[in-house]
Amino acid sequence: MLDIRWIRDNPEKLDEALRSRGAEAESARLIALDEARRTHIAKLQEAQTRRNSASKEIGAAMAANDPAKAEALKAEVAEIKSFIQTGEATERELSEKLNDSLARLPNIPLDDVPVGADENDNVEVRRGGEKPAFDFQPKEHFELGEALGGMDFETGAKISGSRFTVLRGQIARLERALGQFMLDLHTGEHGYTEVQPPLLVRDEAAYGTDKLPKFADDLFRTTDGRWLIPTAEVPLTYTVADDILAQDALPIRMTALTACFRSEAGSAGRDTRGYLRQHQFYKVELVSITDADSSLDEHERMTECAEKVLEKLGLHFRTMVLCTGDMGFGARKTYDIEVWLPGQNAYREISSCSVCGDFQSRRMNARYRPDSDRDTRFVHTLNGSGVALGRALIAVMENYQNADGTIRVPDALKPYMGGIDVIGE
Template sequence: MLDIKWIRENPEALDAALNKRGASAVSSDVLALDEARRQHIAKVQEAQERRNAASKEIGKAMGEKDMATADRLKAEVAELKTFLTEAEEEERRLEKALNDVLSGLPNVPYDSVPVGKDENDNVETRRVGNIRNYGFEPKEHFELGEALGLMDFERATRMSGSRFTVLKGALARLERALGQFMLDLHTTEHGYSETMVPLMVRDDAVYGTGQLPKFSEDLFRTTDGRWLIPTAEVPLTNLVNGEIVDAAELPMRVTALTPCFRSEAGSAGRDTRGMLRQHQFWKVEMVSITDAETSEAELERMTGCAEEVLKRLGLPFRTVTLCTGDMGFGAQKTYDIEVWLPGQNTFREISSCSVCGDFQGRRMNTRYRAAGEKSTRFVHTLNGSGVAVGRALIAVMENYQEEDGSITIPEVLVPYMGGMIRIEKA
């Protein structure tokens, strides 16, 4: 959420930021709501002061036996009480109206973010790894998996509907191995603390990270009103919801391997074959809670941690800076890491790392107090995939496929596979 004080002082900057994101200017509407709320609060304060003064005057009039004045003042106090009772409801209405507008405003991009409309305007930052020359026509992951008898879409659809997959045998183990490898890497070498988190959260948690109220259609909700997490970013970031964190504890770096659940609203017809776009998938998530001075540098660090996963797996990839029109709602800057998929002959996203500034910290009311300071500031937050496990499985299958349809296990995963070096049809 953006700071209303900043908007008052920088309305043109807000509108310019929204324009970069392809949204309409709203500063005049926001400021009009804010002014109406502030004027109403001033009237309420004035009425409260007059009520208190009149109450004292009643006592004085009663002491002086001036009953006419006392009765007049009592009538005035009664009117003020009625006004204040009604004013409380109006104040709540104005607060809600302003908060609703602020909750729907996206974050302000860094100046370094390229301006653009969509993914076509993203800027490639670097490429790593060499694309293999296969000497045969590479197959897509679902062709490989079905031919091996280890990937079953028909049974998954029969029990759950579209966008679900059943993995069997060595492929199921390979997916598990990938998740364990990533988690071990981030916790033993990258300084993240492993965390087990709830998979269902309340409204305020999803609001805190920015999925509510704007993106509720992208989520799954339980019958008792909780939300299935779309990513472990939600519970990991909300570990500090409502707290005042000691600056000495920053940066806090946490990671988790969890299932993720997404409705994929608006993606009808996209990636319907295979397991690229699923309602349920596994992902290793990284979250950093930092101070204002180090958050931008933390983005570079986090992105490097995600890239290292692909380097260790020997997968070619490229890193791109998202343009303003393709960037997420709460982000100030985002790097997408795209892995090479030879079956599709293209790069596809496997990780997204974003810095959000104090956008989520303000929504969660999470602050930190620096040493020697009395006042507090909102924390800065970052999140990144480290990486999407299902997509890593796809990338390994396609990049390590052999002409006979078998799949070579990347060397770094062999210990996690119990020494297995190749997946072949039984």
């Protein structure tokens, strides 16, 4: 959430940022809402001050044996009390309207984020690994998975509907191996603490991590009002809500392997075949909580940690900085890592690493106390995929396939595969 005081001082910067993200200018409307709220609060304060002084004047009038004045003052106090009661409800309505408007505003891009309309304006910053060479036409993952009996889309649909899949046998084990490998890498080499968070969260957690109110249609909700997490970013980041952290406790780095749930609202017709876009999937998430001065360096570090997963798996990838029009709602800057899928002959996103500044922490009231300052400041939050298991599974299957439809196990995963070197032999 953006600070209304910053908006009052920087209306043109806000509107320029919103336009760069494909949104309409909002500063005039927001400032008018804030002005109405502040004017009303001033009137309430004046009324409260007058009520207090009039109450004292009643006593003075009674002492002076002036009952007429005392009755007039009592009538005035009663009128003021009625105004205050009504006015306090109006103040709540005005504050809620302003806060709701602020909650729907996207974050402000950093100055070095390229301005653009959509994914076509994203900018490549580097590549890693080499594309594999095949002396046969590589297949897509769902062709390989179905032939091996390891990907059962029909049974998944029978059980739960479209965009659900049953994995079996060595393919199921391969996905599990990917998750264990990633957790071991991030905790053993990258300094993240493994966390096993709840998969159901309250409104406050979804709101605090900017998923509500804007993305309610993208989430699944239970009958008791909780939300299934779309990513472990939500519970991991919310662990510091309402906290005041010591600066020397930062950065806090957390990782989790969890199921994730997304309704995929608005994605009808996209990636309907295969395992690429599911309602339920698994992902290793990376979350960092930092002070204000360290977040940009932490963003580069987090992205490198995600890239290291693909490097160790021997996968070719490219890292893109997203333009303003393609960036996520809560991000100030985002790197997408796109892995090469030879079956599709295309790059597909496998990780997204974002720095959010204090956008989420204002909503969560998560703060730290600088070593040299008595005042608190809002922490900065970052999140990234380290990486999505389903898409990593697809990438391994397509990049390590053999002409006979079997799949070689990458060296990094062999310790987790119980002696299996080739799937399907």
